[in-house]
Amino acid sequence: MxxxxxxxxxxxxxxxxxxxxxxxxxxxxxxxxxxxxxxxxxxxxxxxxxxxxxxxxxxxxxxKRHAGIVFVNAVQLRRIAAFGLPILGFVALALTLGFYVATAIYLAAVMRFQGGFRWSACIAVALCTSAFFFLVLEVWFRVPLLKGPLEAILGYR
Amino acid sequence: MGNFESLWHGFSVALTTYHVLLMITGVLLGILVGVLPGLGAPNGVTLLLPLTFGMNPVAAIILLTSMYWGALFGGSTTSILFNIPGEPSSVATTFDGYPMARQGKAAHALTLAFLSAAFGALVGVILITLLSTWAANFALRFGSPEYFAVYFLAFASFVGLGGAAPLKTLVSMGLGLAFAAVGMDTISGSLRLTFGLDTLVSGISFLVAVIGLFGIGELLISMEEGLRFDGIKARISPRAVFEAIRSMPRHWVALLRGSSIGCWMGITPGGPTAASFMSYGLARRFSKRGKNFGNGEPEGIISPETADHAAGTSAMLPMLALGVPGSATSAVMLGGLMIWGLNPGPTLFTDRPDFVWGLIASMYIANIVAVVLVLSTVPIFASILRVPFAIIGPMIVVVCFIGAYTVSASQPDLLLVVLFGIMGYAFKKLDYPIAPMVLAMVLGDKAEDAFRQSMIMSKGSLAIFWSNGLAATLTALGLLLLCWPAIAATWRRARNGKRPMGAVENRGSNGGERQEVA
Missing domain, CATH: 1.10.287 (Helix Hairpins)
Structure with a gap:
């Protein structure tokens, strides 16, 4: 382009x-x-x-139409897609499953498929991050976030 | 002098254990935000803002401003150690900071940067201490026409001094004004520009826009460039600090030049980014050591850093005294003041002196706290960037979206963040300035109210902006700045006509390397 x-x-x-x-x-x-x-x-x-x-x-x-400066090349476009598309997925998940579940899935997926980490590491980091946000926001600052079916089962509204 | 008594009172407000703890928290969060790519001062403050809704305003503003100082320091750290500016305003610091770090003088470079930044900040705060009462008293004489003229001047100076292509600045600003108009009209109570969409009835929050434009947009840019952190290890020893302090007086010219440029650019809304570039450009041109610039010259670090922080601090002066912020970050803080139920502007000085002077006093203390903290924590924060980006990147994304959601617990806001993110990416890459849009979104309603009230006063005649000396001066200055790019271009052409080799590239120092003068 x-x-x-x-x-x-x-x-x-x-x-x-x-x-x-x-x-x-x-x-x-x-x-x-x-x-x-x-x-x-x-x-x-x-x-x-x-x-x-x-x-x-x-x-x-x-x-300046003939200047021929490249806006994005193929490599850059791929990098943006690899970073940007999961963000869209995260937003879709957050709107349906709530923030905490979406955060865990998104983090684990990106770490696994882009970072190439072991599944165990991915899941550990994902769960810890999600739990951290939960503690800081819901418990400490009492700022309610979007919640989904999982929180409903656990009794949080 | 009354100012010093007030300042003394301010210190008694600011110097409580709770407030100092808030400063430390704010500075540390700020450094973190400044170090992380994609998170900068404007959206760091934005993300923290919803958490302060329940706090008392003095504590809240101390937390937010401390975060701002921390972010400014954090941005320079990555510039020097990683050649990656953590903040747009510390781009100029990479030019000499990184080369110097590569020569094995990382500790010296960092200390120089922090100390000159602190010097710039100090000059900025002293300026605020001396001028704020005067500016507020002056502003008390303002009526609606004068206020509109001030807003006009603020917007025009982005066009005239901002350094980006004037038409692009106009587009960015105009869109900001239009976004501000979406939703309920404060005067007539009717809904505007909602295009039948329910989600637009409550308007477009500037906080959501900032998170998208600065956060997601910036992340996309840094992703595209392929993040690689080739960091230089730095441990700051007391000896390096001492040596840097001893060498500071030698650079007094650069320090003074940098602070004056910074103060000027902070008060007129040029902002810290333009200030640091301008200071670097002027120093390269006028310094005796100008030839060394780009190869690790200490003055090449001191000049932009001093100006950056002087601009960042002095941007608080117009915000407090006039309610017109001088930078994107102070625009967000201004939005915060309104949310906390304060009325920014001259009356703040009489209504809430504890707030104003507590804030000013806290700026002295917080900057000292920031220097000490940043010097002692550099290795820790630098190691954060060694964590793989596949972990940090998504975490920043999550923080951005959570922050956007907490603004008003609205689901469509998440989609707005995505849209503003794409917009931020395109605008950044094509050299559309983003700060004017944020400023316009914060000030849009106030500017429109001032305009409509002036029109009601004058029964529809624009002549009201010329009706008295004050309004006329402000309007004339605004018009001059608005037309400045055209005037400068004509003048340059005339000069180049006489001297075909004309090496006038002055405006380049204003706004960045990539900007093009049409």
């Missing part, structure tokens, strides 16, 4: 966000009401600013 492609993609995304802000703000009125500016006014102009600046970035990127 070239830097040019990345610049264009990012500028297009921010452009789309800018337009969305403009359209969204129009719903609430951008003019002058009895008591002052309508609620949409400020976001409306902010949206215009984002749109215009994004268009400018697009133009600047276009001027």
């Amino acid at each position: 070239t830097r040019f492609a990345a610049e264009v993609a990012t500028a297009l995304v921010t452009l789309a966000l800018g337009l969305a802000i403009v359209v969204g703000a129009r719903e609430y009125g951008t003019g002058w009401a009895a008591g002052g500016p309508e609620p949409g006014t400020f976001p409306f102009y902010v949206g215009l600013l984002v749109t215009a600046a994004s268009a400018g970035n697009l133009l600047l990127a276009w001027r």
Whole structure:
């Protein structure tokens, strides 16, 4: 992927966000009401600013389209995927099974498949970390985290 | 002078066993956060913030600021020993710090870095002690138009002084302002920009954004570069410390230059990162030993470190006196003040003098605590980086997501962290600055309120921002800074026209190596 492609993609995304802000703000009125500016006014102009600046970035990127700078190469992309995809898995697990179970599974899996540790070490570290978070948050600071079926069985809500 | 009496009172507030213990905890957590890649001062403070909701504000701010100082020190440690900046603001320290460590002078380099950092911090705190009452009294005269002008000035100085491409700064800032507007409108009570999504009704928390942008985004970047820690072992002996202390006075020019640059960049929201680069750049240009820079020159460590910490500390001045933070981390703290039920700004000085002066006094004590702790714990924290990343990486990820969840116990926030993480990664790689977005998210509502109230006062005329000398000066300064990149480019072109070889690369020292001047 070239830097040019990345610049264009990012500028297009921010452009789309800018337009969305403009359209969204129009719903609430951008003019002058009895008591002052309508609620949409400020976001409306902010949206215009984002749109215009994004268009400018697009133009600047276009001027340098032949620079041929690499944005990410294959090796880097693989590294990002190897790190990023498990994060998505962790989020999905946390939303369904709760944080503590998700933490243990995620840690054990990454240590095993990326770190190449022995299963026993992976499970030990995973369980200890999970227990540590449980003690600090639920017991010590009394900050409740997302919990799943396992905690329900153990009687924690 | 009244300030010193107040400071004295502040010391009596700050110097309790409980507060000193909090300082030690904060500094140690800060060093940890500063050492770990992907966790920096802004999101370290963010992660700790939900745990302080139940604390009394004085204790809470002492814990958070101590963490900030610790993180600044921790960032320099990894810069010198591993050539990996733990913090964006300690990138410039790697240029000479790592070469010096490779020459076997790691202990000397570290001590120099810590001592000059402490010097910079000290200058910053003294500045705050001297100026804060004056600044707060000055700010008491502000009405809505003046406040909007100040916010405008803060945003404009990111464009003018931040060093990144101006249009990219504008995009980042504009998005931040828009994110701040999502959800309930404080004046009319109507919902805005929710696009029919229930999850957006409560708005987008800047804390969640910080965790995604700085935490996950930064981790992705460091993963991509393939983390390899080729650390240099360092044990700090009392002798090395003593020698470094003895050599400090020789570098007085670098120390003073660094602190003044740092204070300036901290008060105007240029932030510590820009300050350290600028200080390094200027030192390389003006120092007698400029030729040695890059090969392990002590002044190449002293200059960025002094400026970094001076900026970090003095960024607290506008935050306290005006309610306008001077760096991303102080923006998060400002958010914290509002959550604890304090009203940042000049009235804080009259309403809660114990808070303000307790904080200022704690900055003196905590920085001393930090120097002592960091000197004695370097080997321990450096060994953390020898733990394989397959263990540390996922743990940092877990901490980030747990932190985001504890902000408001909301499940969609976890997905927002992922989105902001991707955004942080793309923005970082393409040199979009992130700090302006955070600042805009924290200040967005206040800036909008100030704007709308001014408009109501003036019945819709923008002329209100020129209506008196104070507002007009602030607005004019803001406009000047906003147009500064364009002015500088024209001026440079004119000069280069006369001298075809023109070696003007001044702006490069401002914001980083990779930035491009359009």
